Amino acid sequence: MTDDRYERIAERLAAIEEELRDLAYDRLRERARDPDSEAGKAADADEKRLEQARRAIARAIGALSPRSFED
Numbered sequence: 123m124t125d126d127r128y129e130r131i132a133e134r135l136a137a138i139e140e141e142l143r144d145l146a147y148d149r150l151r152e153r154a155r156d157p158d159s160e161a162g163k164a165a166d167a168d169e170k171r172l173e174q175a176r177r178a179i180a181r182a183i184g185a186l187s188p189r190s191f192e193d
Contacts, residue, residue, distance in 0.1 A: 142179065146173050
Protein backbone atom coordinates (compact mmCIF):
# COMPACT_ATOMS: atom_id res chain seq x y z
CA MET A 123 0.00 0.00 0.00
CA THR A 124 1.27 3.47 -0.79
CA ASP A 125 1.39 6.34 1.67
CA ASP A 126 -1.38 8.05 -0.31
CA ARG A 127 -3.71 5.11 0.24
CA TYR A 128 -2.85 5.07 3.95
CA GLU A 129 -3.65 8.77 4.11
CA ARG A 130 -7.03 8.31 2.42
CA ILE A 131 -7.96 5.53 4.83
CA ALA A 132 -6.82 7.62 7.81
CA GLU A 133 -9.00 10.51 6.58
CA ARG A 134 -12.06 8.25 6.37
CA LEU A 135 -11.31 6.88 9.82
CA ALA A 136 -11.00 10.44 11.16
CA ALA A 137 -14.51 11.18 9.88
CA ILE A 138 -15.79 8.03 11.61
CA GLU A 139 -14.00 9.01 14.81
CA GLU A 140 -15.67 12.42 14.72
CA GLU A 141 -19.08 10.84 14.19
CA LEU A 142 -18.53 8.48 17.12
CA ARG A 143 -17.48 11.43 19.29
CA ASP A 144 -20.66 13.31 18.37
CA LEU A 145 -22.81 10.28 19.18
CA ALA A 146 -21.03 9.86 22.53
CA TYR A 147 -21.69 13.53 23.41
CA ASP A 148 -25.35 13.06 22.53
CA ARG A 149 -25.52 10.09 24.89
CA LEU A 150 -23.76 12.12 27.63
CA ARG A 151 -26.40 14.82 27.29
CA GLU A 152 -29.13 12.19 27.52
CA ARG A 153 -27.55 10.76 30.66
CA ALA A 154 -27.19 14.22 32.21
CA ARG A 155 -30.91 14.89 31.76
CA ASP A 156 -31.92 12.01 34.02
CA PRO A 157 -29.00 9.85 35.17
CA ASP A 158 -31.08 7.57 37.40
CA SER A 159 -33.72 6.68 34.82
CA GLU A 160 -33.53 3.59 32.62
CA ALA A 161 -32.88 5.85 29.62
CA GLY A 162 -30.06 7.55 31.49
CA LYS A 163 -28.49 4.24 32.44
CA ALA A 164 -28.78 2.99 28.87
CA ALA A 165 -27.23 6.23 27.61
CA ASP A 166 -24.33 5.74 30.03
CA ALA A 167 -23.65 2.24 28.68
CA ASP A 168 -23.95 3.48 25.09
CA GLU A 169 -21.53 6.35 25.73
CA LYS A 170 -18.93 3.99 27.17
CA ARG A 171 -19.24 1.66 24.20
CA LEU A 172 -19.01 4.55 21.72
CA GLU A 173 -15.91 5.93 23.45
CA GLN A 174 -14.26 2.51 23.35
CA ALA A 175 -14.92 2.32 19.61
CA ARG A 176 -13.69 5.90 19.12
CA ARG A 177 -10.43 5.14 20.93
CA ALA A 178 -9.90 2.06 18.75
CA ILE A 179 -10.39 4.16 15.63
CA ALA A 180 -7.95 6.76 16.99
CA ARG A 181 -5.36 4.01 17.47
CA ALA A 182 -5.92 2.83 13.90
CA ILE A 183 -5.40 6.38 12.62
CA GLY A 184 -2.16 6.57 14.59
CA ALA A 185 -1.00 3.25 13.17
CA LEU A 186 -1.58 4.51 9.62
CA SER A 187 0.02 7.91 10.13
CA PRO A 188 3.53 8.44 8.84
CA ARG A 189 6.12 8.14 11.54
CA SER A 190 9.26 10.18 11.89
CA PHE A 191 12.16 8.34 13.41
CA GLU A 192 14.45 10.36 15.61
CA ASP A 193 17.94 9.28 16.64
